[in-house]
Amino acid sequence: MGRWVRTNKGFLVLLLCFGLFRTAIADWNPIPSGSMRPNLLEGDVVFVNRLAYNLKVPLTDVVLARTGEPKRGDVVTFSSPDDGTRLIKRLVALPGDVVEMRHEVLFINGEAARYDAAQTLREKVATGLTVDATRLTERVQGSERRVQWLPGIAARNSFAPIVVPEGEYLMLGDNRDDSADSRYFGFVPRQLLIGRALGVMVSADIQGHWMPRFERFGQKL
Template sequence: MNKWLRANKGFLLFLALFGIFRTAVADWNPIPSGSMHPNLLEGDVVFVNRLAYNVKVPLTDIVISPTGEPQRGDIVTFSSPVNGTRLIKRVIALPGDRVEMRNEELIINGQTAGYTALGHGIETIHGIGDLAAVRVDEAVGDSRHTIQFLPQIQARRNFAALVVPPGQYMMLGDNRDNSEDSRYIGLVPRALLIGRAERVLASADITGNWMPRTERFGMSLYPKQ
């Protein structure tokens, strides 16, 4: 065993350093579900900047030093405060914001978000089939992004006004009626933030023919407004 370790110490050191790099500096995150449709698709692999908000002790959620502040509209990976599962959602409300939802419409600090119809799409729900999705442009302050609604299914479309406490964030999926987000798991503490998703590294149609979607390779998650 010792001989094998000596013979492979360079490779083992590389693996150790690579692991530290992935847990402390930069990472990639496969998208397993449709909760961020239509902007992220199952089979996308996104680049995650782990230094966007915090420097952490590798392999832990212990914050050494903050490096930046999450902004409304950021797409963020984080650990679920309920069970630790890694999730990816969009930051909707910041510490100190007063936020509520009425019939799908967000109201933040007394201002109703702007909604502009974009058209329709098809959403396939396991066990249900193909549903018509309503796609809209949502403008929340300086953040604009496409979201979609699925009127045919049950979802949490209303919640009472709340003020986001210091050090916590409200996360919502872009696929509003098919997303397990802060409406169900609660607000997310800053220490559980993993990083900011920046762009799609690669993509394949894992729900269909597994062919690469080359048009998505390198795609920014923050197109210019």
């Protein structure tokens, strides 16, 4: 065993450096579900900057130093406060914000989001189930993104005003009626933030025989 280690020392060092790079500096994250539609699709693989917010001890949530401040509108990867699952959502509200939702309409600090550029289409939400969907541009508190509503789908599309606690954040999926997010598991503490997603590295159509979607390669978020 010792001889094998000596013989392959260079390869083992390379593996160690690669592991440290992925767990502390940068990473990639496959998109397994439609919770971020229409901006991220199942089969996308996004590039994640792990140093965007915190420098952590590799493989832990122990923060050594803060490297940047999360911003409203960031697409963030984080560990679910519910069960530790890695998730990717939109950071919608910051510490101290008063946030509310009334029948899909988002309010932040008393400002109602503006919605325009509506588009209607059919969206597949499960095997054999296709529903009407509405896509709109949502603008509020200086940030904007395309969001999707699924009329007729039971979801938590209303909640009373609540103040985001210090050191925590409210996350929502862009696909508002098909996303398990802060409406279900609560606020996300800063130490659970993994990094900021910057763009799509590669993409494959998982429902179309895994054919590459070249038009999505390199797409920024």
